[in-house]
Amino acid sequence: MAQSNASGAVIDAITSDAITIEGLSAVTLATRDMRRSVDFYCALGFEIRHGDAQAAFTTLACGPSFLNIIAETHGPVNWWGRLIIHVSDVDAMYRKARDAGLLPSRVPSDAPWGERYFHISDPDGHELSFARLLNPNEAVTGSTTPATTPTTTGTTRA
Template sequence: MKTDPSEEPRIESLSAVTLATRDMARAVPFYEALGFPLNFGGAQETFTSFALGTSFLNLIADSHGPVRGWGRVIIYVSDVDGIYRKALAAGLQPEFAPSDAPWGERYFHITDPDGHELSFAKPLRRQI
């Protein structure tokens, strides 16, 4: 018996990304300096969650060994250059200044205290 495609389970959205940290007291201020709104937890907790629209970026304390970055989290923002300036004003060091990519995004990268790479991006308007 064939099922109706409208009844097939489907992926709806990404709820959260959870990153491990060796030092929550260092990681939380890093994310707050970039403007991430704290939803739960904090610098002295073992689990912290930041709200990103309808999704969440979570941090979990991991004391079992060294934490190494594992890829990249891409976060869409309203103003890439504004977030870049905010990072610089907080004494953070992005990997490079915002630039326009050939795939149609303006973006920059910054690495968190545990080596996780964050990309702050915004789609560029298409020229018609």
């Protein structure tokens, strides 16, 4: 909606009723096998908040956010991108996955964009990246990485 300011110029309305993006609440992933998906995420330390391994829809706690798993049997589940989950200790999370018999696609490593991370795919092929900033202060003050370096968060550093 446009409105005029005191000098008569048309400006975009930015009022107290403007909407602010506050954060990511949840991500919903489709699965062909709910039990297998729930077992996978529980082995990584996610906790069930709603549903269970037999439900058509299950919600798992993911820090202050949620991961929803929905049973989908109508078609193939195709690769769509990557879910990035910040954790307090990337190496401990890697060990937890390995100890549970899960197979990450790479060992934890330090990335040029300032994160330590590793990737693992869930039973339906959704790629997860468990990551932690190497120096949290750099995320606030700026980055020295080259332009267009992709980050695990899906953004590009400028």
